[in-house]
Amino acid sequence: NAGVTQTPKFQVLKTGQSMTLQCAQDMNHNSMYWYRQDPGMGLRLIYYSASEGTTDKGEVPNGYNVSRLNKREFSLRLESAAPSQTSVYFCASSEMWRDRGYEQYFGPGTRLTVT
């Protein structure tokens, strides 16, 4: 099992360019998430998808869009990148319907720099 994979690992964009960050999980999890982490800070939730076919905004959704392509894949799109979006982006997945609570599994991250 690869767990949660993310592509690309690194990306440099110019202001105004667009790009899509890809995420895939092979654990058959229902829920998937996108977080961003700025230097020296904790993670902040951008968007999440509780199950295939649904997406919802998190704490910091402005400037982003997401697509839950299928159960395995959840992509994050920056339509017009801004320097304030320079960050490390983490994708995560979890199993939704456990009674006791559940853990999220995180990918290795995508390091994005917007100049």
Place this chain on the structure above:
Amino acid sequence: DAKTTQPPSMDCAEGRAANLPCNHSTISGNEYVYWYRQIHSQGPQYIIHGLKNNETNEMASLIITEDRKSSTLILPHATLRDTAVYYCIVRPKGNNAGNMLTFGGGTRLMVKP
């Protein structure tokens, strides 16, 4: 969700127990305590979680006070590879759609030889 308070940094000698405290004085009855850690540049890693009873797994032990207002994560024999930022997170149990984790500043644990 209840907020948590953690010391910003701690040191621990290699081979000794690392005890990481967390205050969550406003926790409500349906909220779990979760611990994650983030080793430099990597994605966060789940460690353990609990509701009111103490919990132990292969990585750590979680001690929750009787009033549930604070908890301690214990790494019994810390190694250099345990150097990381440790996050204490409180969130409701159950099947709500969000399952969001709110990460604060965490505690930066430095394990020294």
